[in-house]
Amino acid sequence: MVTPYQDRKISDPKFNYGDEPFFEAATKGKLLVKFCNDCGQYHHYPRALCPFCFSDKTEWKEATGAGTIYSYSVTRVSGPVPYVIAYVTLQEGPTMLTNIVECDLDTIRCGQKVQVTFKHSENGTGIPMFKPA
Amino acid sequence: MSIRGKAYIGGIYEHPARKIENKSLAQLHAECAKGALEDAGLTIHDVDGYFCSTDAPGGLGGINMIDYMGLTVRHSDSTNTGGSSYLYLVAHAAEAIAAGKCSVALITCAGFGRPGTIVRELDSNIPDTPFEMPYGPVTVNLYALSAMRHMHEFGTTSEQLAWVKVSASHHAQHNPNAYLKKVVTVEDVLKSPMISDPLHRLDCCVVTDGGGAVIVVSPEVAKRLKRPMVKLIGAGESPKGQMGGKVDITYTGAVRSGPIAFAEAGVTPQDIKYASIYDSFTITVIMTLEDLGFCKKGEGGKFVMDGNLISGVGKLPFNTDGGGLCNNHPVNRGGITKIIEAVRQLRGEAHPLVQVKNCDIALAHGTGGSLSTRHGSATLIMERE
Numbered sequence: 426m427v428t429p430y431q432d433r434k435i436s437d438p439k440f441n442y443g444d445e446p447f448f449e450a451a452t453k454g455k456l457l458v459k460f461c462n463d464c465g466q467y468h469h470y471p472r473a474l475c476p477f478c479f480s481d482k483t484e485w486k487e488a489t490g491a492g493t494i495y496s497y498s499v500t501r502v503s504g505p506v507p508y509v510i511a512y513v514t515l516q517e518g519p520t521m522l523t524n525i526v527e528c529d530l531d532t533i534r535c536g537q538k539v540q541v542t543f544k545h546s547e548n549g550t551g552i553p554m555f556k557p558a
Numbered sequence: 559m560s561i562r563g564k565a566y567i568g569g570i571y572e573h574p575a576r577k578i579e580n581k582s583l584a585q586l587h588a589e590c591a592k593g594a595l596e597d598a599g600l601t602i603h604d605v606d607g608y609f610c611s612t613d614a615p616g617g618l619g620g621i622n623m624i625d626y627m628g629l630t631v632r633h634s635d636s637t638n639t640g641g642s643s644y645l646y647l648v649a650h651a652a653e654a655i656a657a658g659k660c661s662v663a664l665i666t667c668a669g670f671g672r673p674g675t676i677v678r679e680l681d682s683n684i685p686d687t688p689f690e691m692p693y694g695p696v697t698v699n700l701y702a703l704s705a706m707r708h709m710h711e712f713g714t715t716s717e718q719l720a721w722v723k724v725s726a727s728h729h730a731q732h733n734p735n736a737y738l739k740k741v742v743t744v745e746d747v748l749k750s751p752m753i754s755d756p757l758h759r760l761d762c763c764v765v766t767d768g769g770g771a772v773i774v775v776s777p778e779v780a781k782r783l784k785r786p787m788v789k790l791i792g793a794g795e796s797p798k799g800q801m802g803g804k805v806d807i808t809y810t811g812a813v814r815s816g817p818i819a820f821a822e823a824g825v826t827p828q829d830i831k832y833a834s835i836y837d838s839f840t841i842t843v844i845m846t847l848e849d850l851g852f853c854k855k856g857e858g859g860k861f862v863m864d865g866n867l868i869s870g871v872g873k874l875p876f877n878t879d880g881g882g883l884c885n886n887h888p889v890n891r892g893g894i895t896k897i898i899e900a901v902r903q904l905r906g907e908a909h910p911l912v913q914v915k916n917c918d919i920a921l922a923h924g925t926g927g928s929l930s931t932r933h934g935s936a937t938l939i940m941e942r943e
Contacts, residue, residue, distance in 0.1 A: 436677070438688035448688070469803040470689035476802035496710070496807060496930070498702035500694065500754040503675040510699045510754075512707075512805055512930070519803025522931070524693050535710040552692045 428499060428530040431506040435546040443473050446485050451551030456488040456541045458517050469519035490541030491516040492555060499530045513539055513555050527556035562822055565652035565663075566780035567788040567940065569598025569773035570898045572879075573668065576737045576886060578767040583615045584626045586668040586769055591627060594771035599783050600662060605773075607633040607660030609651050611643035613669040613769075613889045623666065633660040639797065639934025640926025641836065643667075644772065644893035646936045649793035651774040661776040668769025669889030674698045674762065675753065686800075690931065697890075698762060698839070700928035702754040704807045705841035709756060711808055711856065714844065716756055718859030720747035722840035723760050723883050725867040730880025732909040737764045738884040747840075761840040763882035763892065770894040772901075786905040791919075792823025792939035799932040810842075810925060811935025812849035819937035820851075825919055827851040830939075832903040832914045833874055834896035834922040837881040842925055843867075847874075850923065850937065869912040878903065878912035893924040897938065904942040918942050 440448055450457045459471035463480035475483050497511035509525040511533075525533050527542065539555035546552055571593030578586065587610075595602060608620050608631045616622030619636040623629075633654050637646045644667050651663035672678075674697035680687050708714045724744055730736040742760060750759040780787055796814035820826060827850060835843045844858035852874060853861040866872035879885045879899040882892035900922040902908045919941050927933035 433694070435692050438692050439682050440688035441683060441685060444688055467803070470686050470800075472685065472802075495805065496703045496707035498699045498706055498754045498756075499752075500675075500696065500699040500702075502751070502753050503677075503696050503699070504694065508694055510693055510695060510703065512703060512807070514805075520800075520805035521803065522690050522693055522695065535707065546692055554693075 426531050428507050430526050430528055430530060433504055433506050433508055435544060435552055437546040437548045437550055444471065447471055448550050451543055451553050452549065454543050454551065456490050456553045457485045458488045458515065458519060459483050460486045467517045467519050469521045489516050491558065492539050494525065494533065494535055494537045494539055495520050496535055497525055497533050509533060524554045525556065526554045559656060560822055561649065561652040561656050561793055562791050563789055564656035564777070565774050565790045566777060567772060567790065567901050568775035568780055568783050568785065569594040569600065570901045571597050572770040572886065572895055572898050573768040573888070574735045575768050576766040578670065583669055584623065587614055587623055587666045588627050590666050590668050590769045590771035591664055594664070594773045598773045598785060600773065602627060602629065604662045605629055605664045606631050607651060607654055607663035609635050609647040609663055609665045611636060611647065611667065612638040613667055613891060631660065639936070641838065641891040641893045642924030642926030642934045642936045643891065644897060645922060645924035645938050646795050646934065648772060648774055648790065648897060648938055649795060649936065652790050652793065655774065655776045661779050663774040664771065665774065666769065666771045667888065667891055667894040670767045671765035671887065671890055673765055674890070697928065698757055699754040700930045701839040701841055702757045703930040704845065705756050707807050708841060708845065712859065714859035716748055717744050718863055719761055719840040719844065720744040721862045722837065722843045722867065723747050725862065725865060726837065726877050726881045726883040728868045729878045729912050730884035732911045733880050733885055736880040736885040737766050757839055763838050763887040764884065765890065766886050766888050768886055768888035770888065770898050772894065772897050787943035788901050788904045789941045789943050790938065791941045792819040793937065794818030795934070795936040797932065797934045807930040810845050810849050810929065811933060812846050812923060812937065815935040815937040816850040819939050823939040825939060829919050830921045831917045832878070832900065832920040833876050834900045835876050836892055836896060836923055836925040837877055837883045838892060838925065842929060846923055846925060869914055875914050878908050893926065896922045896924055900940060904940055
């Protein structure tokens, strides 16, 4: 079976105060991850306070964009086109919810190496997604 | 302080309808309340505590329903953990009764179902939303992610998932109110359309209108009622999330709520004669059974095969009303019906063809929210006295 990737309409992220740098960077083609200067760990989704040690000394770092598929699902009936929701574990450590794009959706597997790419929501905001590396 | 032995389930009611077009939401809640009060042999004037979740109209912690039903209560509470809310609420009602804050606690759940394949609009201010909504999360694909990973790590198969549905359907054939009464085979499940890999349509629960209610009472009130005595002996609750990105979606919050409930009850999984296990999807049951200790981690798929969950056939009869997979999943919340069927079993009031013999200890477990992002788990253990 072959299920070709098709672009779909992406809803605009309704971000909260503090989330702007993530989406401004994504619009310029960069993936940011939050890093804690106290405990030395990356986390995702990004917070002002580190979810591991509750320090407020968190800062944005640019990720390599390399990752591995932790899990995925081809959603076949929800929208006008099939799409793949997935968890991708970044080289930096955190696992993020995302979509897998630009490939035959039926070839995707857990453990597959992927690289970040960017799609855009209806108002042009960059949304990080991943394609096979 | 423990809730062990401090509260009893005095009344239960499951609304018989599955498709409702001619009733208001408030009326539906009130009808469920009336049914449970009649079952208990109590009147609305006996109620001194009201507990609800966000399916109750108004969103102000139940005050609209308290006003609608003409209640005068001295204690009220509202908790929202999705479909597991009502298991949390039974525990919270028992805590309130144990603390002397009320003696007849009414819990209602009612509403209208919506398909699990549409994106649900969420409030702004939720911190995770901007990092998830653009990716098209819907109920079914968020559970599918857990199923896919479980298959990858433990070798769980689609056939094993299907056995959960097959078992539920064997029970539903005896329930005249069940939304789906037809017995299905493993092949039927595998041949049903793929909704979100690896979950087929028949791996998903039904979408129904309706509801139910439960009355939790003090020991003094329970003794006055002319109903079998069903005692709450243990309760545990635990939310689980993405842990800052250290995501592990192969287990549920039941790994914490289960041991807390078993410890309070002073029993083990081997003592449980009947289990109501939240069955939003077939994978929910397999993972929950593992996490509650009915089998080893990763062996849930093998555990559910060959009718092991079918009453009269297997070792652990589950969801003998047909569960959310076949009977009823009112307002996308299967928690209240999990409590209700466990109480029927303990009273000996389940359908004779699915009634578990000598059912003295039963468990009910709820999983609300999304298995792979954030969910609230709650476990109740009850004993017939």
